[in-house]
Amino acid sequence: MKIALASDHAGFELKQFIKGLLANLKHEMEDFGTHSTESVDFVDHVYPAALAVAEGRAQRAILIDGAGYPSGIVGNLIPGVFAAVCNDPVSARFAREHSDTNVLCMGGKVIGALLAQQIVETWLSAEFLGGKYARRVNKVKELAERHKRPLSEKARTVITVQDIKDCLARKQSLLIDSKTIITPSVKDLLP
Secondary structure: OEEEEEEOHHHHHHHHHHHHHHHHOOOEEEEOOOOOOOOOOOHHHHHHHHHHHHOOOOOEEEEEEOOOHHHHHHHHOOOOOOEEEOOOHHHHHHHHHOOOOOEEEEEOOOOOHHHHHHHHHHHHHOOOOOOHHHHHHHHHHHHHHHOOOOOOOOOOOOOOHHHHHHHHHOOOOEEEEOOEEEOHHHHHHOO
């Protein structure tokens, strides 16, 4: 299974531990950063990872910030993402079995590595139960569809390399259109 990973500075160390765990479990991974404990805005990293799930480039994602819930909020804004904040294995099992979640969010300042390992292993091994839970999940999807808003267009469609560099210097993401976001993690690719 391909798993997208992302964290902010508060979740970096736990993310590194989880990467080792996922490697041992033979999962393919894509790390959307951050790549250090230097302070960053969590959105710049967790949004692209959650988007990878929504677009089918990853089957699941694990997002780690200080408390877990900020990443959950971002993930659940994206159609096709069902994110759950789980800081114990029981919640992780129910999140998969009852709600068919595809994004796991944890708090790097809330839980330690051994508990995170139990949560991740439980969440990855649990299967959606379907049945009455599928009916309930479908009702949630219907609500999301009912409240979907059209994406607004950017006033300026020409983006220059300098625009990108300016955003990256401010450690901000640049939303180009509904399918394109440039995050600080791409700065190494620029001339």
